[in-house]
Amino acid sequence: MKVLVVFSLVALSAAAAVSGYMSDEPDGVSTQQKQYDMTYAFYKIFEPIRDNNLLEKAMTFNPVADTSMYKDAGVAVRKLMYEFTHERLLEKKHWAAATNKRHLEEAIMLFEVFMQCKDWNCFSSNAAYFRERVNEEEFLYAAYHAIKHSPFTQNVVLPAVYEVKPHYFTKAQVIDQAYEAHEMKLKNMVFQNNFTGNPNDMEQRVAYYREDLGIGTHHYMIHLENPFWWKDTYGYRIDRKGENFFYAYHQLLNRYDAERISNYMPLLEELKLDEPLHEGFAPQTTYKFGAPFPIRNDDIKLQDVDRVGKIHELVHMEDRIYDAIAHGYVENEQGNKINIENDNGIEILGDIIQSSYYSPNRKYYGNLTTMAYTMLDRQVDPKDKYDLPPGVVAHMELYPRDPAAWRLQKRIDNIFRKHIDSLPPYTKEQLEFTGIAVTDVQIQGTLETYFEEYKWDLVNAFNDNNTETEFFDIYASTPRLNHKEFSYQIKVQNNNGAPKKAVIRILAMPYRDGNGVLIPFDEGRWLAIEMDLFVKTLTPGSNDIVRKSSEASITVPDVPTFKTLVEKTMAQENLQKYQSATGIPERLLLPKGNEEGVQFRLWVAVTDAAEDVNDESIITMKKYHHYGVHGVQPDKRPFGYPLDRRIPDKQTFYEVPNFKETMVKVYNHNVYIALPRQ
Numbered sequence: 001m002k003v004l005v006v007f008s009l010v011a012l013s014a015a016a017a018v019s020g021y022m023s024d025e026p027d028g029v030s031t032q033q034k035q036y037d038m039t040y041a042f043y044k045i046f047e048p049i050r051d052n053n054l055l056e057k058a059m060t061f062n063p064v065a066d067t068s069m070y071k072d073a074g075v076a077v078r079k080l081m082y083e084f085t086h087e088r089l090l091e092k093k094h095w096a097a098a099t100n101k102r103h104l105e106e107a108i109m110l111f112e113v114f115m116q117c118k119d120w121n122c123f124s125s126n127a128a129y130f131r132e133r134v135n136e137e138e139f140l141y142a143a144y145h146a147i148k149h150s151p152f153t154q155n156v157v158l159p160a161v162y163e164v165k166p167h168y169f170t171k172a173q174v175i176d177q178a179y180e181a182h183e184m185k186l187k188n189m190v191f192q193n194n195f196t197g198n199p200n201d202m203e204q205r206v207a208y209y210r211e212d213l214g215i216g217t218h219h220y221m222i223h224l225e226n227p228f229w230w231k232d233t234y235g236y237r238i239d240r241k242g243e244n245f246f247y248a249y250h251q252l253l254n255r256y257d258a259e260r261i262s263n264y265m266p267l268l269e270e271l272k273l274d275e276p277l278h279e280g281f282a283p284q285t286t287y288k289f290g291a292p293f294p295i296r297n298d299d300i301k302l303q304d305v306d307r308v309g310k311i312h313e314l315v316h317m318e319d320r321i322y323d324a325i326a327h328g329y330v331e332n333e334q335g336n337k338i339n340i341e342n343d344n345g346i347e348i349l350g351d352i353i354q355s356s357y358y359s360p361n362r363k364y365y366g367n368l369t370t371m372a373y374t375m376l377d378r379q380v381d382p383k384d385k386y387d388l389p390p391g392v393v394a395h396m397e398l399y400p401r402d403p404a405a406w407r408l409q410k411r412i413d414n415i416f417r418k419h420i421d422s423l424p425p426y427t428k429e430q431l432e433f434t435g436i437a438v439t440d441v442q443i444q445g446t447l448e449t450y451f452e453e454y455k456w457d458l459v460n461a462f463n464d465n466n467t468e469t470e471f472f473d474i475y476a477s478t479p480r481l482n483h484k485e486f487s488y489q490i491k492v493q494n495n496n497g498a499p500k501k502a503v504i505r506i507l508a509m510p511y512r513d514g515n516g517v518l519i520p521f522d523e524g525r526w527l528a529i530e531m532d533l534f535v536k537t538l539t540p541g542s543n544d545i546v547r548k549s550s551e552a553s554i555t556v557p558d559v560p561t562f563k564t565l566v567e568k569t570m571a572q573e574n575l576q577k578y579q580s581a582t583g584i585p586e587r588l589l590l591p592k593g594n595e596e597g598v599q600f601r602l603w604v605a606v607t608d609a610a611e612d613v614n615d616e617s618i619i620t621m622k623k624y625h626h627y628g629v630h631g632v633q634p635d636k637r638p639f640g641y642p643l644d645r646r647i648p649d650k651q652t653f654y655e656v657p658n659f660k661e662t663m664v665k666v667y668n669h670n671v672y673i674a675l676p677r678q
């Protein structure tokens with residue numbers, strides 16, 4: 001491995017370089033090598049490879065020379081090479097999007113090549129070879145999915161997508177300013193990248209959430225981990241895929257509503273197909289190659305989209321799904337009935353609604369989500385008259401930016417609600433954990449949020465003919481939400497006379513809406529946000545549990561900047577905590593709150609691990625989150641348990657001794673912490 005980093009390595013000696021700290025991989029290649037190769041595959045993605053070793057591979061490797069390196073003896077790679085040599089693949093320096101059928105097809109062809117590799121040499125050589133030859137966006141799409149799913153790359157941290165493609169996340173004028181600074185050889189520059197829009201738009205009040213880099217990353221990861229086009233022949237079955245699709249979105253939506261309440265806004269309303277779409281969106285960003293991201297005006301009438309679909313087709317698909325919910329079963333392609341009135345039903349519905357290849361009957365139930373996304377995205381040019389590139393809704397890392405995208409997702413969420421609300425509520429007996437009582441719940445510290453300035457590296461935005469890695473310390477910055485540390489102090493009494501393993505679930509239900517009106521208990525249940533989930537062994541007698549906000553198992557830290565990632569790799573630091581970026585960003589654990597305090601009913605539910613836990617690894621796992629760990633779901637309960645099902649009588653919940661409600665308030669006192677300027 002050749003060290004090409006020319007920035008100061010002095011800082012590295014301070015950061016304990018413990019060799020052997022990183023576990024070597026089962027295939028004998030070090031994690032560090034893999035991380036290094038993959039970081040460099042994405043560094044300056046729009047320009048030639050900067051690492052000599054990878055460059056050499058890109059120039060000398062022949063993907064079809066020795067097909068014994070592929071599990072399928074080269075079937076996938078020959079297919080791709082055929083398309084490539086016949087010049088049928090999309091050229092470089094052109095936009096691409098997964099909503100474009102052909103672009104997606106090409107990206108999947110490359111993905112399949114990666115997944116067929118038997119060893120790291122095959123994987124990295126193909127990465128180097130195709131990085132230099134196929135469309136950059138398609139390469140990125142294929143390689144990111146492959147890294148998430150290949151057995152060889154389970155410990156590789158994906159570089160932050162907003163640094164790999166800074167153009168997508170940074171306003172065009174900021175990119176221009178930065179470019180100029182780069183041309184003038186300036187260093188250590190930070191350019192403010194404010195949110196799109198201005199306060200004349202009420203939706204602007206929650207732009208900090210929609211445009212949060214961590215929310216974009218999380219949303220992207222949900223799709224990376226659960227691609228709708230996934231087939232088990234790629235290697236394994238993705239556990240509870242359809243349910244993941246529902247719940248990950250459901251939590252994002254509920255958190256969005258908590259932010260709306262914090263900002264005195266109405267709760268999100270589902271998109272109506274027969275009413276004007278009120279919310280427009282101006283992304284203010286430009287593709288690296290090609291036109292600006294299109295703007296959608298306010299109050300447009302939703303239209304059929306040529307060569308994509310018709311509004312009534314969406315309605316028909318929804319009707320069929322609502323019918324299935326009303327019947328309590330779906331029909332597979334052979335006409336057999338599959339019961340969905342059980343805990344597993346949500347997974348099947350999720351597959352159907354996601355347009356997943358797991359759907360038991362794609363022919364009948366269709367491709368609701370992919371079609372709806374594509375149609376919403378094309379509303380700016382439904383007759384394809386203006387040759388506009390796709391908008392933000394076509395890119396999963398940008399999708400949350402558009403206010404209308406949330407309304408569409410709310411519409412989809414309401415289908416799931418129809419199903420879940422058709423299931424019987426839990427009885428007191430089902431919820432009880434014999435001999436266990438939660439006697440007290442206190443918050444230590446204050447639930448308080450603030451804004452801070454955050455910067456990301458624009459290195460990938462500059463073209464230059466450097467042959468070496470160089471970081472210029474030119475950044476864009478944006479305000480983002482963060483919160484003060486706090487902890488839960490939970491007292492649990494165990495009267496069983498023996499230790500009991502318990503799952504502790506913490507959920508917060510909004511108490512009042514943005515107008516200060518009380519939210520009915522059962523509505524608050526549907527809007528609950530998950531705060532934490534962990535396992536504890538309860539000793540007989542009284543147990544004092546202290547759980548820090550920083551330990552929350554549903555959150556993930558920010559991926560380090562490109563430069564830090566390179567530094568940490570060179571220093572052989574353990575990067576494990578960054579491996580999964582699928583989760584609510586740590587900073588956003590608390591919704592913003594406001595000056596007077598936003599009230600939540602905080603529920604602590606202590607349930608029996610013997611009944612809840614699927615996989616013992618949940619006990620030792622530090623980071624468990626509902627999106628699974630490498631595709632495995634350790635919790636047996638439905639996501640959101642016990643607030644998932646209808647609660648017709650809230651008294652039930654107050655009578656369960658192993659549950660306890662505490663009222664809390666989340667504050668924000670308009671504090672903003674800017675980065676120190678040099």
Ligand SMILES: *[C@@H]1O[C@H](CO)[C@@H](O)[C@H](O)[C@H]1NC(C)=O
Pocket residue numbers: 192193194
């Ligand atoms: C961003 O917002 C800040 C504070 O409102 C303002 O001072 C600054 O000029 C804005 N920057 C840009 C590039 O619009």
Ligand SMILES: *[C@@H]1O[C@H](CO)[C@@H](O)[C@H](O)[C@H]1NC(C)=O
Pocket residue numbers: 308366367370371374
């Ligand atoms: C949805 O499915 C239909 C029928 O198979 C197909 O023609 C269409 O291209 C699909 N649309 C999308 C956006 O996936």
Ligand SMILES: *[C@@H]1O[C@H](CO)[C@@H](O)[C@H](O)[C@H]1NC(C)=O
Pocket residue numbers: 464465466
């Ligand atoms: C880039 O190429 C130009 C022309 O070949 C040369 O003048 C310049 O010095 C090069 N810049 C760098 C940073 O190598």
